[in-house]
Amino acid sequence: MSEASSPQSTVDVSTMTAIVAPRYGAGSVLRTEVVVRPDPRPDEVLVRVRAAAVCQGDAHLLTGTPYLLRLGFGLRRPKDPIIGHDLAGEVVAVGREVTGFRPGDAVFGSVNSGAFAEYTCVSAQRLALAPTGLSLEEAAALPDSGMTALQGLRDVGQLKAGQTVLVNGASGGVGTAAIQLAKALGAEVTAVCSTRHVEVLRSLGADHVIDYTSEDFTASDRRYDVLLDLAGNRSLRDCRKVLAPKGVFVSSAGAPGGNWVGPIVWMGKVLLTNLFVGPKIAILLMRPHRADLEFLAGLVADGKLRPLIEKRYPLAQAASAVQHIIEGHAQGKTVLVG
Template identity: 65%
Template sequence: MTDVHTASMTAWTAPRYGGSEVLRTETVPRPVPGEGEVVVRVRAASLCSGDLHLLTGTPYLLRLGFGLRRPKRPMIGQNLAGEVVAVGAGVSEFGVGDRVFGVVPGGAFAEYARAAVRSLARIPDGLEMEVAAAIPDSGMTALQGLRDIGEVSPGQRVLINGASGGVGTFAVQLAKILGAEVTAVCGTRHLETVRAIGADTVIDYTADDFTRTGIRYDIVFDLAGNRTLREYRRVLTRGGVYISSAGAPGDNWFGPVRWLGAVALTDLFVGQTLKALLMRPAAADLEYLAALAAEGRLRPVIERRLPLAETATAIGAFARGHASGKTVLTAP
C-alpha cells in the first residue's frame, strides 16, 4: 500500500442545501485510500445533473439517503480525470502516476479525490484530461441506454429527445456508431452543434412537434421528459423501445418518481417496451468510451472550460439549463 502522508487540501463544499451561493472553498484533510481504492490528483472535472440534485437536496426524497437537514457528504463533484498518487490495499489495476478518469460519490471538485477502482479506467495516450473528464456519467448513461436497454442495431431509427445536453450529445454519436439512423430533437441554438456530431435529421422543438410528424421510431431515448407517455408511444413502432433517463420533472418532494412509476406500470400492459434507466458505473464501459474518443470516433462536446476556482460560477450557469454538451473544470 502506498501511503499518503497526512496533509490538507482545498475542496469545494456545500455545508447546507441550496444553489451555487452556498458553495465555498475549505481546507480539509487529504483523503487516504481504503481497500480497493486509489487517491487521484484531480486535473479536470465535469458537471452533471446529479451535482445539482445533491447540491439543492431536491427532490426532497433523496435527503433520506443523503442527509435530512444538511448534506452528509458536503464535498461535491462526481466526474474527474487525473493522476493516481496513492493506492490502497488489494489494488493491482493502477499504480502511482497512472492517468485515470471516472466517477466518485463526491469530492471531484477538489485537489485530490478518493475513488473505487471499479469506477475508474486508464486514459489512453493522446487523450486530454479535460476530454476524459467530460465522458464518465454522460457517456455511460448514453451507452447503457442505447446498447443495453435499446439494443440498438444497424438500420434502426432512433429518436433522441434532448439531444444537445451532456447525455444527448453522447447519445447522438453512439447511436450512429451502433449503426442507427438518428433523429435529434433540440432547441434552435443547438441545431448546428447536433448536426456537426452526426445526427441525420434535426428537429427544432420550438418550431416542430416530433410527435405529430407521422414518423415512427424503433427506439426513443428521452432525456427531456417533456411529453406524455401517450405521445411517446405514438411515435414508437409496434415493438419499439422507450427509454427514460431524465423523467418528467415532477415536484420538489418526489421529483420524477411518479413519472418513473408510470413508465414501469405502463410497460406491463402494452406491446411496446418502456424502461427507466439508472446508470451503473462500469470500468469496461469507461474503457470502451475512452478508446472511441482516442480514435476520434467519439467527440465529447465541451461548451465551457473554467478553472476549478470558478466552480460556483460554473454551477450557477449550469443550473440555468439549456447547456450544449458538458462544462469542464480544470486544475493546474
C-alpha cells in the same frame, strides 16, 4: 486543483483545497475550504484531480431536490459536503487490493462524491486509464454522460446497426454523447433540440435534427426503434406514438414532479404502463463500472467519440459552474479545471 509551493515553503500533504457545500441551496452556497486529504481504502485509488465535469446529479445533490433524496444523502445538509462525480487526473497512490493502476497513470472515472477537490479517492472499479487523444479536461467530461448514453442505447434500448433512434433533449452532455454512440453502433439518428443547437448536433453526426420550437416530433409519421428521452417534456402517450411496433422507449429524465418527489411519480407511471401496454417502456438508471469506461475510451481512440465542452471554469468558480447547470439549457458539458 493544483498545489502552490515555493522554495521557501513546504507543502502540507495532509490537507487539500476542496469545494464544500455546508448546506443545501443554489451554487452560491459553495465555499472553498482547506480540508483533510483522504487516504485510499484497500479497493480505492487516490487521484490528483486535474479536471472535474459538472453533472445534473451534482445540481440535485447541492439543492437537495427532490426532497426524498435527503433520506439517503442527509436530511438537513449534505452528508458528503464535497460534491462532484466525474473527474480526470493522475494516480497518486493505490490501495493494497488494487491492480491495473500505478502512481503516475492518467485516469478518468466517476466517484460517489468528492470530485470538486484537489484529491479524491475512487473505487478502482469506477476508474479507467484516460482515453488516448483526449485532454484531461475532455476525459473528465466523458464518464457520466458517456456511460448514461451507452447503457441507455446499447443495454436498455438494445440498439442494433440499421435501426433508427430519436434522442429527445439531445444538446446536453448525455445527448451529444448519445448521437455519437448511436452512430458508432450503426444507427440512423434523429436529434431534438432548440434552434441554437441545431448546427452543432449536425456536426456531431445526427442524420436529422428537429428544432422543437418549429416542429413537433410526436406529430411526425416517422417511427423509431429506440426513443431515448433526456428531456421528460412529453407524455408517455405522445412518445409511444412515434415508436415502431417493437420499439423501446428509454426514459432517463422523467416529467417534473415538484421539489418533493421529482420524477418518482413519473417513474412509477412508466413501470406500470410497461406491465399493460406495448411498446416496451423502460427507466434508465446508470451504473458506473470500468468496462463501460474502457469501451468509451476505445471509441475515442477509434475517432468515433469526443465529448463536447461548452464552458470551462477554474475550480474557484465552481459556484458559477454549478449554477450554469442548475439554470438549464447547457450545450454539452461544463468542466472545472486547475
